[in-house]
Each structure stands twice: as C-alpha cells, then as structure tokens.
Amino acid sequence: MRPASRSSRRPRAARVVALAGLALLPAVVQPLAAQDAARPGAGRAPVFAGAQHTDGPMPVILPLRERAAVVDRWLERRLETVIPEVMRREGVDLWIVAAREYNEDPVIETMLPATWMAARRRTVLIFHDRGPDQPVERLAVARYDIGPFPRAWDPETQPDQWGRVAEIVTARDPHRIAVDRSETFALADGLSGTEYDALMAALPPVYRDRVVPAERLAIGWLETRTPEEMEVYPQVVRIAHRIISEGFSAAVIQPGVTTTEDVVWWYRERIAGLGLDTWFQPSVSVQRFEEAAAGESAGDFSARPDESVIRPGDLLHVDFGITYLRLNTDTQQHAYVLGPGETDAPDGLKHGLAVGNRLQDALTDNFVTGRTGNEILRAALERARDEGIEATIYTHPIGFHGHAAGPTIGLWDQQGGVPGRGDYPLFPSTAHSIELNAAVPVPEWGGQVVRIMLEEDAFFDGEDTWYIDGRQTRLWLIPR
Numbered sequence: 001m002r003p004a005s006r007s008s009r010r011p012r013a014a015r016v017v018a019l020a021g022l023a024l025l026p027a028v029v030q031p032l033a034a035q036d037a038a039r040p041g042a043g044r045a046p047v048f049a050g051a052q053h054t055d056g057p058m059p060v061i062l063p064l065r066e067r068a069a070v071v072d073r074w075l076e077r078r079l080e081t082v083i084p085e086v087m088r089r090e091g092v093d094l095w096i097v098a099a100r101e102y103n104e105d106p107v108i109e110t111m112l113p114a115t116w117m118a119a120r121r122r123t124v125l126i127f128h129d130r131g132p133d134q135p136v137e138r139l140a141v142a143r144y145d146i147g148p149f150p151r152a153w154d155p156e157t158q159p160d161q162w163g164r165v166a167e168i169v170t171a172r173d174p175h176r177i178a179v180d181r182s183e184t185f186a187l188a189d190g191l192s193g194t195e196y197d198a199l200m201a202a203l204p205p206v207y208r209d210r211v212v213p214a215e216r217l218a219i220g221w222l223e224t225r226t227p228e229e230m231e232v233y234p235q236v237v238r239i240a241h242r243i244i245s246e247g248f249s250a251a252v253i254q255p256g257v258t259t260t261e262d263v264v265w266w267y268r269e270r271i272a273g274l275g276l277d278t279w280f281q282p283s284v285s286v287q288r289f290e291e292a293a294a295g296e297s298a299g300d301f302s303a304r305p306d307e308s309v310i311r312p313g314d315l316l317h318v319d320f321g322i323t324y325l326r327l328n329t330d331t332q333q334h335a336y337v338l339g340p341g342e343t344d345a346p347d348g349l350k351h352g353l354a355v356g357n358r359l360q361d362a363l364t365d366n367f368v369t370g371r372t373g374n375e376i377l378r379a380a381l382e383r384a385r386d387e388g389i390e391a392t393i394y395t396h397p398i399g400f401h402g403h404a405a406g407p408t409i410g411l412w413d414q415q416g417g418v419p420g421r422g423d424y425p426l427f428p429s430t431a432h433s434i435e436l437n438a439a440v441p442v443p444e445w446g447g448q449v450v451r452i453m454l455e456e457d458a459f460f461d462g463e464d465t466w467y468i469d470g471r472q473t474r475l476w477l478i479p480r
Contacts, residue, residue, distance in 0.1 A: 001280050001319050001330050001402060001435075001455075058242050059235040061274055061324070068114035071326055074228050075113065076148050078221075084136045086220035087129045094174035095214055096165065098124040098195055105180055105190025107218050110326065110400045113147035122195075124165055125149055128172050141165050162202035169207055177207060178214035184420040187405045188218035216424075222405035223397055223430045230459060233327055233431070237457050237469035240322050240329040243270055247284075248318065248335040250479035253310055255337050260284040260316075261307040267320060277323040279402040287315045289445040312339035315349060316478075317453055321402055328402045330433040332455035335476035345475045348442035349450070353475055356438045356452035359384055359391050363409070363434060364458065364465040370425050373407030374417035381415065390439040398433045398457050406430055428462030434471075 062070065087095060099105040099119045108119060124141035140149035141164050153164045169177065179196065182188035191199075200208055225233070246252065252266050263284045271278050285305035310316065316335040321328060334353065336345035344350075363380040371379075377393055384391035392415060397406030408421035409432075435455040441447045456471040 001321060059238050067325055071114040077228055078226055079138060079148055081226065082221055082224050083127055084129065086217055087127065087136065089220065090217045092176050092178040092217055093129045094169065094172060095127040095178045095217060096124065097180060098191060103192060106187045107180055107190055107221060110222065120144055122161055126168060139168065162198050166202040166204065170204060175210060177211045178217050179211060180218050181213045182215040185215060185219055187222055187401065188215045219405040222400050223427065225399060225429050225431050232325065234469045236324050236327050237329050239324065240320060240331055241469055243267065244318055244320055244331060244333055248316065248476040248478060253478050255310055255312050258310050259307050260286060260305060260310060271322055279321055279323050279328055283319045285317045286310065287450045288313060289448060310337060312337050315450060326400060328398055329457055330398055330402055330455055332453050333472045335478055337478045346442065346444035348444045349475060352440035352442065352450055352452045355389055355440050356454045357473060358387060359389050359436055359438045360434055360454065363393060363395065363436060367426060367460050367465045369428055369462050372423050372425050373409040374422035377410040377417055391436065393436040395435045396433055398431045426460065428460060431457060431459050434458050
C-alpha cells in the first residue's frame with residue numbers, strides 16, 4: 001500500500017525464492033516458469049519466476065461456510081501452539097484480553113471464532129500457563145460460550161464480571177499478569193482506559209503490582225504464522241496477483257479512453273465479485289515521458305495520484321491488497337502500455353525493474369533473526385549506496401492486518417530509522433511486505449528519473465526469506 005495511505009512502511013544472506021502453492025485449499029495452480037534452478041538452496045523449495053507470468057487459473061475461493069471451518073481449525077491450532085510459545089518466551093503466566101462490543105481489541109478480533117463478528121457486551125478471555133508440561137488453560141469470562149474458550153462466569157452467581165476475573169486471578173496466583181497496553185504498538189494497545197481502570201479496581205492489591213504490558217506477547221501472537229496458514233498463504237497471494245494481472249490487460253484498459261480511476265474501481269468490483277474484501281482502496285498511477293521533466297527527480301511519490309487518462313507509452317503502477325481467511329496481501333507492480341510499433345518496454349524501464357529487484361535482495365539478504373527493523377534498514381540502505389541505487393525502503397509486516405504486527409523497517413519519510421517500532425526484533429515464522437522504491441534515470445526518456453515502486457509479500461523462516469508467490473521480474477505489457 002502506498003506510503004501516504006499507511007502508518008508504517010530483515011548478515012546472513014537469505015535466498016529469496018518463492019513458496020509453492022500447496023493444497024490445503026482445493027486449488028488448481030499451474031507452475032510458473034522456472035528461474036535460477038541451479039542457485040544455492042534451490043532444492044529446499046521450488047524457485048519461480050515472477051508471479052505475473054503464470055498461465056494457471058484463479059485458485060479456488062471457498063464459500064463462506066468452508067472458510068469459517070478453515071479459520072476455526074487454524075484458530076484452535078494457533079491457541080494450542082502459538083500461545084504457550086509466546087507466553088513462555090515473554091515470561092508471562094496469565095494474560096487477560098478484554099474488549100467491549102464495537103470497541104474491539106485488535107488481538108481479541110483474531111481470537112474469536114469465525115462466526116463471531118465482534119465481542120459481545122464485554123468479552124474477557126484469560127490464558128493461564130500452568131507449566132511446561134501442561135497445555136495453557138483458556139477461559140472466557142463472558143455471558144456466552146466462545147468456541148474454544150470454556151465459559152467461566154455465571155452472572156446469576158456472581159453479577160460482577162470484573163469481580164469474577166479477580167476471583168480467577170486470585171485462585172491461580174500468577175507472578176506476571178499481562179494486559180494489552182502499549183505506548184509503541186497500536187495493535188498491542190487494545191485495552192481501553194475504562195476497562196483497565198475497572199480491572200485494577202477489581203484486583204486485590206497484591207496483584208495490581210503484577211500487572212505488566214502485554215506488548216511483546218500481543219505482537220508475538222499476531223505476527224507468528226503457523227505451518228497451516230503458510231500452506232494456504234501462497235494461494236491467497238496468488239489470488240491477488242491474478243486480479244492484478246487481469247486489471248493490467250487490454251480486457252480492462254483501452255489507451256486513450258480508460259482512466260486510472262476506472263481501473264481502480266474495476267479492481268474494487270472484481271474483489272467484491274469474488275466474495276473477497278480489501279483492507280484499503282487500491283491506487284493506480286502513471287509515470288510518462290515529459291520533456292520538461294527530463295533529468296529531473298521523480299517527484300513526490302507519497303501522495304495519492306490524481307486521475308489520469310492512460311496513454312500509449314505510460315508506465316503504470318498499482319497498489320493493491322485483499323483479505324481472505326483473515327490473511328491480508330499487499331502488492332505493488334508495474335505495467336507498460338505499448339506504443340505504436342512497440343513489442344516491448346524500453347530497455348531503460350526494464351533496467352529500472354531489475355534495479356528494483358536488486359534493492360529487494362539488498363533488503364531481504366539482511367533479514368536475520370534478532371536483528372531490529374532499524375538495524376536491517378541501515379544495513380540495506382548501506383548496501384544500496386554501495387551498489388549505486390537511489391533507494392527508499394518502507395517495509396512492514398503482513399498477516400492478520402495489512403500493516404501488521406512486528407518490526408517496522410523504515411518509513412518513506414524516516415529513512416534514518418523509526419524509534420520504538422523499528423527497535424522491535426525480527427522473529428522467525430513471520431511474513432512481511434517487502435515495500436520500497438528505486439529512483440532510476442531512463443535514457444529513452446531523456447534521462448528522466450522514474451521510481452520503480454515495488455511491494456511483494458514474503459515469509460521469513462528464521463534462516464531464509466521466501467516470496468510467498470513470487471515477485472515481479474518483468475513488466476506487464478498492455479496489450480500482451
């Protein structure tokens with residue numbers, strides 16, 4: 001998603017390859033053209049060319065009932081595995097996640113069953129770690145049963161809901177009680193001031209001093225991607241790639257007639273027609289040769305673009321994302337509109353895309369477990385400078401949210417690092433939108449500088465970084 005619309009934009013060399021679409025969903029996916037088959041590590045997973053070159057069909061999109069079954073299955077598995085891992089990693093033995101209806105905690109939204117669209121009245125979820133040899137206890141202090149959380153409150157017996165929470169806390173005598181409060185991460189700051197005050201008033205004094213912010217616990221829960229999710233995430237990203245390719249075609253774009261906003265709304269209608277959601281308004285923008293601009297900078301790339309009629313010779317850019325099975329995508333790619341007699345894009349634009357790919361490598365080669373977002377940013381920008389790339393990096397995690405939980409790796413207007421969010425470390429089993437741009441002069445355009453603005457979703461497994469469904473390595477051509 002382009003910088004103006006977002007609030008946030010990883011030295012062991014990582015091999016940047018693509019995960020294959022796996023078969024948890026009943027999808028039929030044709031293989032992409034093989035590339036770099038002999039590069040080191042190719043035997044660990046298939047290596048694919050850019051996702052835009054697939055000739056395969058759109059993956060199957062499940063009906064709502066089957067989606068709910070997948071989400072609930074994933075949720076149960078996450079509660080069994082991720083919760084104990086992050087609670088023990090952060091030294092927390094009791095975690096309280098609470099919200100009132102229509103004032104949702106971002107964490108609780110990811111813990112509710114698929115048929116729960118929101119918290120009901122007040123919903124309080126409690127996790128208690130009883131020790132390494134036992135599963136984490138899960139309880140719901142709520143008026144209703146909540147899927148995998150057994151109800152632990154009878155309003156007829158104890159009318160005071162927070163009083164019941166205090167009883168549960170006292171009976172378990174935890175050493176550290178985590179609640180979702182954070183000055184740094186909005187996603188970990190979901191407990192409202194009113195609810196926090198009510199909890200503290202209900203707790204016996206001995207336990208009030210044991211209450212700590214759940215910041216790293218909440219971020220750990222949100223950012224961790226499970227094997228079950230990663231079996232399907234390639235197909236979610238594949239769906240997004242296929243929609244982009246449909247929009248960047250002569251079936252949608254008639255040069256001289258179609259405007260950039262026409263394409264934006266075509267994308268919105270296509271998403272809705274597939275029964276999917278988007279988490280931000282797509283954008284389509286144009287860079288074109290202008291004699292007055294020859295040799296000048298590429299201008300302000302952060303503002304939302306004005307509507308333009310698409311013409312032959314234009315370099316198009318799209319920023320696009322979908323939400324499916326509670327997972328989000330975020331992609332930026334480019335297309336070139338062929339002019340009369342042209343069969344390919346100018347070499348200068350193709351070179352620009354190759355420079356953008358090199359910048360992606362400079363960034364992902366610096367993804368190292370434990371390295372902070374700011375450290376990764378500095379190392380990547382230093383390598384870019386050494387390679388002569390005019391770079392801007394603004395990469396963010398992706399997953400349950402579009403601008404998701406985890407380390408911020410630059411903001412478009414903070415290339416010196418981001419205090420707080422950029423100081424969070426990189427953990428394994430996390431996904432990230434590799435978002436950046438390279439400013440490159442184009443000889444065929446009189447040296448005019450264009451920005452190659454790229455964004456592709458990738459997975460870090462603790463050692464290597466894998467593009468979830470490939471990355472763009474060749475410009476889309478219109479028509480093709």
